[in-house]
Amino acid sequence: MAAVVTGKQYGLYIDGQWQETEEKRPVLNKYTQEPAAWISIAQKEHADAAVQSAKKAFKVPFAPYARYEVLLKASQLLLERVEKFAQVLAIEIGKPIRECRGEVERAAQTLEISAEEAKRIHGEGIPVEAAPGSENRMSFTVRVPVGVIAAITPFNVPLNLVCHKVGPALAAGNTVVLKPAEVTSICAVMLAEVLEEAGLPKGRLQVLTGSGSAIGNWLLSNPDVQMFTFTGSPVVGKDIREKAGLRKVALELGNNSATIVHKDANIEQSANLIAQKGFNNAGQVCISVQRVYVHEEIFEAFLSSLKEKTEAFVVGDPLDEKTEIGPMIKESEAVRVEAWVNEAVEQGAVIETGGKRDGAFYYPTILSNVKEEMKVCRQEVFGPVLSVVPYKEQDEVIAKVNDSDYGLQAGLFTNDLKFAMKAAREIEVGGLIINDASAYRVDHMPYGGVKNSGTGKEGPKYAIEEMTEERIVVLNI
Numbered sequence: 249m250a251a252v253v254t255g256k257q258y259g260l261y262i263d264g265q266w267q268e269t270e271e272k273r274p275v276l277n278k279y280t281q282e283p284a285a286w287i288s289i290a291q292k293e294h295a296d297a298a299v300q301s302a303k304k305a306f307k308v309p310f311a312p313y314a315r316y317e318v319l320l321k322a323s324q325l326l327l328e329r330v331e332k333f334a335q336v337l338a339i340e341i342g343k344p345i346r347e348c349r350g351e352v353e354r355a356a357q358t359l360e361i362s363a364e365e366a367k368r369i370h371g372e373g374i375p376v377e378a379a380p381g382s383e384n385r386m387s388f389t390v391r392v393p394v395g396v397i398a399a400i401t402p403f404n405v406p407l408n409l410v411c412h413k414v415g416p417a418l419a420a421g422n423t424v425v426l427k428p429a430e431v432t433s434i435c436a437v438m439l440a441e442v443l444e445e446a447g448l449p450k451g452r453l454q455v456l457t458g459s460g461s462a463i464g465n466w467l468l469s470n471p472d473v474q475m476f477t478f479t480g481s482p483v484v485g486k487d488i489r490e491k492a493g494l495r496k497v498a499l500e501l502g503n504n505s506a507t508i509v510h511k512d513a514n515i516e517q518s519a520n521l522i523a524q525k526g527f528n529n530a531g532q533v534c535i536s537v538q539r540v541y542v543h544e545e546i547f548e549a550f551l552s553s554l555k556e557k558t559e560a561f562v563v564g565d566p567l568d569e570k571t572e573i574g575p576m577i578k579e580s581e582a583v584r585v586e587a588w589v590n591e592a593v594e595q596g597a598v599i600e601t602g603g604k605r606d607g608a609f610y611y612p613t614i615l616s617n618v619k620e621e622m623k624v625c626r627q628e629v630f631g632p633v634l635s636v637v638p639y640k641e642q643d644e645v646i647a648k649v650n651d652s653d654y655g656l657q658a659g660l661f662t663n664d665l666k667f668a669m670k671a672a673r674e675i676e677v678g679g680l681i682i683n684d685a686s687a688y689r690v691d692h693m694p695y696g697g698v699k700n701s702g703t704g705k706e707g708p709k710y711a712i713e714e715m716t717e718e719r720i721v722v723l724n725i
């Protein structure tokens with residue numbers, strides 16, 4: 249199966265041409281740690297050429313219906329190739345094959361939703377005639393594309409998160425320079441091949457693979473890039489915001505997601521969903537459950553059910569159909585997670601299950617007796633570690649959830665309508681999920697955080713708002 253990508257060399261995609269560079273780096277199979285394929289490493293001249301091509305292509309008309317047709321065709325092509333893409337994803341991220349199939353299907357949906365949105369980009373009527381002296385005027389707004397957009401994406405959901413940027417940007421009539429994560433670049437390059445096959449006009453999309461900071465800085469210093477849309481870590485997001493100056497920036501950053509399990513919750517259902525959504529992709533999801541607050545009346549019963557479900561996970565080769573948890577993206581990441589857990593234990597935390605590392609694998613781990621200031625609670629673990637904390641009062645638990653630098657999504661298991669409404673009003677997040685864990689997402693919903701989790705929303709309709717400008721037209725009749 250691994251033969252799908254072994255040894256293949258992937259080029260840069262600039263001005264509708266595939267170009268291989270002299271310098272190449274391997275993308276590793278994250279399970280075997282052997283090179284799976286080789287990517288070209290872009291230099292400054294490539295970044296400049298990509299932006300120039302995107303600038304030129306922006307001037308060439310590309311009608312909304314034509315955008316719809318290309319994006320829909322690309323979505324259909326992805327669906328025809330679910331297995332091929334899923335295998336590449338499993339190899340380059342180390343995510344279990346069954347989850348990877350789900351990511352490819354969702355990526356196809358993201359493109360399909362983007363295609364549909366391409367036909368619905370509109371402004372509104374503005375009643376300027378209501379102002380004294382403007383009785384003979386009429387007005388409306390139109391939404392116009394911003395121009396060249398740099399899209400920079402993370403390693404953990406490397407196909408669907410690319411689609412969440414490229415889909416809406418193209419749907420809105422922009423041109424895109426894409427910089428995918430170095431360690432998981434293959435599926436992004438393959439997506440460009442699919443878009444090309446679907447008829448995307450030359451220059452609408454450019455793909456630069458290579459070093460994040462080098463390419464990022466070349467794009468940031470190029471005044472012909474009008475907008476940066478970034479998903480990744482807060483530290484890089486902040487750097488992009490500082491360097492982008494007055495240009496548009498949309499940031500989807502990290503989180504230390506909380507989920508509350510109230511005393512009336514269904515213990516089996518909540519433990520099951522929290523185990524699934526805390527440990528999938530080895531916890532490397534921005535809305536992965538990290539802090540679990542459980543009402544003291546059901547704490548012991550919940551913990552025992554969560555432990556049972558966690559211990560049942562099959563850890564192993566991502567290409568094995570039975571595997572539910574694969575390796576982390578790099579051994580150094582598993583070592584970091586191990587160090588954070590060990591530090592928490594030194595400070596009094598108790599390992600309820602897990603706490604073991606084997607190379608890049610970190611076994612699904614549950615901690616109790618944690619304190620809010622421990623790294624495993626305070627910072628983003630981005631690994632398979634849940635901390636379970638008891639609470640008594642509703643106000644107390646809402647304050648604990650809000651005691652975070654982040655605010656992407658949170659979950660709340662309860663059928664107490666009053667508590668659910670109070671939480672909806674008071675929990676400081678971009679999304680609150682009732683009767684599911686924090687990590688629920690479908691691709692057409694508005695998605696994005698507050699505080700250090702970022703600014704701007706994704707979900708094609710909402711991303712298109714970020715990626716267009718509203719222009720008012722006033723008629724003097």
Ligand code: NAD
Nearest residue numbers: 401402403428429460461464480481484500501502503534
């Ligand atoms: P990262 O910040 O290390 O890298 C993200 C991208 O930025 C990569 O393409 C990388 O090459 C590039 N990059 C690195 N340095 C850069 C620089 N100086 N200038 C410009 N670009 C640069 O993040 P990661 O490790 O790939 O992903 C994990 C992070 O992403 C976590 O914090 C996670 O929460 C976050 N994330 C957020 C969401 C969301 O929707 N909010 C989704 C997925 C991941």
